[in-house]
Amino acid sequence: MRSRLSPLVLxxxxxxxxLVPDTGFAADKAAKAPxxxxxxxxxxxxxxQPMDVLRVQVFQEDDINKQGEVSISQExxxxxxLIKTISLKGKTVRQAETMIRELYDRDFLVNPQVSVIVLxxxxxxxxxxxxxxxxxRVQFPQEGRLNILDAISLAxxxxxxxxxxxxxxxxxxxNGDVSTQEIDVDALMKRGGRDAVPLEKGDVIFVPxxxx
Numbered sequence: 001m002r003s004r005l006s007p008l009v010l011x012x013x014x015x016x017x018x019l020v021p022d023t024g025f026a027a028d029k030a031a032k033a034p035x036x037x038x039x040x041x042x043x044x045x046x047x048x049q050p051m052d053v054l055r056v057q058v059f060q061e062d063d064i065n066k067q068g069e070v071s072i073s074q075e076x077x078x079x080x081x082l083i084k085t086i087s088l089k090g091k092t093v094r095q096a097e098t099m100i101r102e103l104y105d106r107d108f109l110v111n112p113q114v115s116v117i118v119l120x121x122x123x124x125x126x127x128x129x130x131x132x133x134x135x136x137r138v139q140f141p142q143e144g145r146l147n148i149l150d151a152i153s154l155a156x157x158x159x160x161x162x163x164x165x166x167x168x169x170x171x172x173x174x175n176g177d178v179s180t181q182e183i184d185v186d187a188l189m190k191r192g193g194r195d196a197v198p199l200e201k202g203d204v205i206f207v208p209x210x211x212x
Contacts, residue, residue, distance in 0.1 A: 046145075
């Protein structure tokens with residue numbers, strides 16, 4: 001486990017503590033960071049999403065590689081030469097590589113070397129509303145991860161009336177239901193950002209005002 005907070009989480013904690021007056025710090029840091037190649041910027045445990053654009057390459061197999069880019073469908077599937085349509089639902093980048101390697105190895109190639117590269121992430125966002133400085137839509141970052149501390153920070157951080165002990169997270173579940181939970185963000189901050197709640201596409205974070 002890493003012993004230091006990531007720059008984005010650190011920016012979140014500063015903004016939530018009122019030490020950063022606006023939302024520019026985290027965004028500016030990200031903008032000024034050296035550009036990474038898609039391969040370097042994609043964690044292996046990133047779960048692939050519909051509309052992600054991939055490049056699937058098999059070493060020294062030009063006929064397969066000439067397909068170029070492939071987009072994940074809304075049904076979580078992709079079409080690849082020889083093995084045809086496969087489902088990547090719930091698969092991480094590394095799991096997708098393993099599955100595709102096994103499918104090619106089973107009937108078509110001998111010990112193939114497969115790489116899966118995310119060229120473009122599907123657009124995903126959450127809404128942060130209530131007592132923050134810049135309420136509205138917050139996009140997921142390039143690496144595809146966003147937690148509740150990051151989202152509030154990127155929405156400008158708390159304002160002087162925020163009650164971070166009673167933040168509400170509303171989420172649509174896969175079966176169509178709506179769930180709402182109350183989160184003590186203030187306690188998360190005091191624990192140094194550990195166990196910060198990860199967010200999903202379409203989540204709504206409501207920061208209420210203190211009762212005066």
